[in-house]
Amino acid sequence: xxxxxxxxxxxxxxxxxxxxxxxxxxxxxxxxxxxxxxxxxxxxxxxxxxxxxxxxxxxxxxxxxxxxxxxxxxxxxxxxxxxxxxxxxxxxxxxxxxxxxxxxxxxxxxxxxxxxxxxxxxxxxxxxxxxxxxxxxxxxxxxxxxxxxxxxxxxxxxxxxxxxxxxxxxxxxxxxxxxxxxxxxxxxxxxxxxxxxxxxxxxxxxxxxxxxxxxxxxxxxxxxxxxxxxxxxxxxxxxxxxxxxxxxxxxxxxxxxxxxxxxxxxxxxxxxxxxxxxxxxxxxxxxxxxxxxxxxxxxxxxxxxxxxxxxxxxxxxxxxxxxxxxxxxxxxxxxxxxxxxxxxxxxxxxxxxxxxxxxxxxxxxxxxxxxxxxxxxxxxxxxxxxxxxxxxxxxxxxxxxxxxxxxxxxxxxxxxxxxxxxxxxxxxxxxxxxxxxxxxxxxxxxxxxxxxxxxxxxxxxxx
Numbered sequence: 001x002x003x004x005x006x007x008x009x010x011x012x013x014x015x016x017x018x019x020x021x022x023x024x025x026x027x028x029x030x031x032x033x034x035x036x037x038x039x040x041x042x043x044x045x046x047x048x049x050x051x052x053x054x055x056x057x058x059x060x061x062x063x064x065x066x067x068x069x070x071x072x073x074x075x076x077x078x079x080x081x082x083x084x085x086x087x088x089x090x091x092x093x094x095x096x097x098x099x100x101x102x103x104x105x106x107x108x109x110x111x112x113x114x115x116x117x118x119x120x121x122x123x124x125x126x127x128x129x130x131x132x133x134x135x136x137x138x139x140x141x142x143x144x145x146x147x148x149x150x151x152x153x154x155x156x157x158x159x160x161x162x163x164x165x166x167x168x169x170x171x172x173x174x175x176x177x178x179x180x181x182x183x184x185x186x187x188x189x190x191x192x193x194x195x196x197x198x199x200x201x202x203x204x205x206x207x208x209x210x211x212x213x214x215x216x217x218x219x220x221x222x223x224x225x226x227x228x229x230x231x232x233x234x235x236x237x238x239x240x241x242x243x244x245x246x247x248x249x250x251x252x253x254x255x256x257x258x259x260x261x262x263x264x265x266x267x268x269x270x271x272x273x274x275x276x277x278x279x280x281x282x283x284x285x286x287x288x289x290x291x292x293x294x295x296x297x298x299x300x301x302x303x304x305x306x307x308x309x310x311x312x313x314x315x316x317x318x319x320x321x322x323x324x325x326x327x328x329x330x331x332x333x334x335x336x337x338x339x340x341x342x343x344x345x346x347x348x349x350x351x352x353x354x355x356x357x358x359x360x361x362x363x364x365x366x367x368x369x370x371x372x373x374x375x376x377x378x379x380x381x382x383x384x385x386x387x388x389x390x391x392x393x394x395x396x397x398x399x400x401x402x403x404x405x406x407x408x409x410x411x412x413x414x415x416x417x418x419x420x421x422x423x424x425x426x427x428x429x430x431x432x433x434x435x436x437x438x439x440x441x442x443x444x445x446x447x448x449x450x451x452x453x454x455x456x457x458x459x460x461x462x463x
Contacts, residue, residue: 001068006037006044009088012071019044019090020066020098022129023059024108035059037067037090040134045080045089052092062108062126064099067092117424122438124429136418136426142258143414144211147231150250156207156233161196163189163213168388169380172216175226178454189215192407194325195392197234198364201403202395206236211410217435223422225411226435233361234405240347240363243404244302247351247359255298259417262296265289269300269351277303287355295419301352305329308346309377317379322348324374326362327404333373341377347404358413361406368396 001018009017021039033048033056046067048056059065069092080086105123106115111132120127127133148158167174167188174188190196192214200208210232217226235243248269255262270288277284284306288299308328309318318341320326329345330336336344347363365371371393375385386393411423424430431437451457 003066005041006039007041007084009044009071009085009090013073013088014071016068016070016093017090018066018068019046021064022101023061023063023065026056026059026061028057033057035067035092037065038129042084044085045074045083046092047089048092048095052095055095056092059095059097060101060103062101062104062129063097064101066096066098068094113421118432118438121424121430121432124439128428133425136414136420137428139258139418140410140414140426143254143410143417146254146258147209147211147250150253151209151233154207154246156209157205158210159200159205159208161190161193161200161210161212165190165196166388166391168195172218175215175217178456180454183455191216192230193232194323197232197405198325198392198403199395201234201236202398202400206401208232208234208405220433220435223412223415225423225427225431227431228423229410231359231408231410232405233407234403236401236403238363238402238404240304240349240404243361243363243406244349247406247408248300248302251300251351255417262298262417265297265299269302271302271304274303274306283355284350285352285355285357288352289354292354297354298416299354303350303352304348305345306348306350307342308344308348308374309341311342318377320374320378321346322360322362324378325364325371327365328370328374330370333367333369336370336373336377349406351406351408353413354416356412356416357409358416359406359408361404363402363404366396366400366402368393371396 001016003018003020004012006019006021009019019037019039021037023035024038024043025036027034031049031053033053035046035048035056037044037046046069067090069090071088072091074087074089104126105119106112108126108130112120112127112130152158164177164187167176167186172191174191177187177189179185179187193210193212197208212230212232213227214230215227218224233243233246235246252264252267255264265288272286274284277286284303286301288301289297291297306321308321308326310321311317312319327347328336329347349361350357351359365374372385375389380388411426414426415423418426420426429437429439436442
């Protein structure tokens with residue numbers, strides 16, 4: 001008999017069905033034994049009597065079993081209103097053990113916040129059986145599905161960009177990958193698809209998006225992961241307002257359709273100048289909620305007019321506040337002088353939500369002269385610019401439209417919308433704060449043979 005999900009039993013009263021899943025709970029009541037069977041759709045009470053009660057006695061928590069029986073309606077006084085299937089139960093006729101299980105390393109009946117996080121990450125495949133995490137991943141799927149449909153209707157095209165790319169000095173530290181067929185050379189894993197999406201604009205695509213993994217080899221920093229997911233968007237022939245308007249409408253519609261219990265504090269989203277936000281709130285990602293104790297209140301706000309450059313601490317060098325491809329608020333390269341570097345603003349914008357930066361983007365520089373000047377301010381020689389970014393400058397020689405975009409951190413967005421304390425609770429397989437995968441025991445050593453094939457040698461740092 002074909003297996004059905006436990007929630008489908010609601011439409012099968014009086015019929016014989018087969019269900020399968022995990023033993024969530026067992027209760028013995030003399031001549032009758034109850035099993036709560038859990039599958040991906042929910043939980044169903046199964047009743048064992050007579051000869052089958054002896055088999056039920058052997059069943060343990062988290063064993064995987066298959067049960068065939070008759071679906072019966074529960075008496076009104078015996079219904080469980082907390083369960084979707086609480087109006088029915090399954091009278092077991094046959095039971096088959098598909099897989100036995102060790103005792104779980106922690107309780108699954110709770111929300112899990114009280115369990116040591118490293119233990120949860122070590123046994124993530126068990127932790128994921130928790131209803132809260134099942135819910136989070138299913139809602140995550142709905143959010144991503146909504147975004148894809150919304151942008152597709154707006155004539156955007158989803159394009160996958162390479163994971164193996166070139167290491168360029170544009171932000172955080174790269175993860176690098178040795179190239180076996182080109183000894184001594186390395187690929188980099190993408191911090192973002194920044195240059196590729198700009199090249200797609202050169203290629204005439206005009207409207208691009210991608211739900212993409214980004215990888216940054218950063219030092220441990222609170223609510224951040226070495227790899228994360230973002231909604232990446234780029235558009236041609238646009239100004240700043242066009243990009244802001246697109247994302248604002250997307251999020252307003254998303255909240256309305258998928259999170260109707262949430263209330264957006266103000267629409268259109270407020271606009272704050274970066275300098276004003278710093279002066280008033282001492283932060284470029286202020287929490288503007290009127291009642292911070294209300295988890296269903298959403299205070300979106302745009303932060304605009306960021307400085308183009310900022311001084312690096314202790315070194316006296318200039319860094320790009322966002323990234324070097326951001327368009328300065330100037331007319332030509334001659335307006336960038338040593339005297340006014342710190343005063344130049346950028347067409348950069350961030351979207352903040354309840355004290356979290358959830359998106360950031362900019363209008364891009366499409367004039368080669370200005371882009372080259374920006375790199376020079378950041379300390380790159382003309383030779384270095386050609387070596388690191390020559391491909392981009394060459395592409396611009398073939399006709400580049402004005403363009404801009406934005407990237408939204410989906411893990412942070414989901415954590416806020418799902419009232420979770422950190423992004424690890426909305427990711428299937430997160431890492432620890434210091435970028436370790438406890439479940440897979442990664443990073444790990446590789447064999448001597450692998451290193452030799454790649455022409456690499458491990459040199460231990462001196463203490």
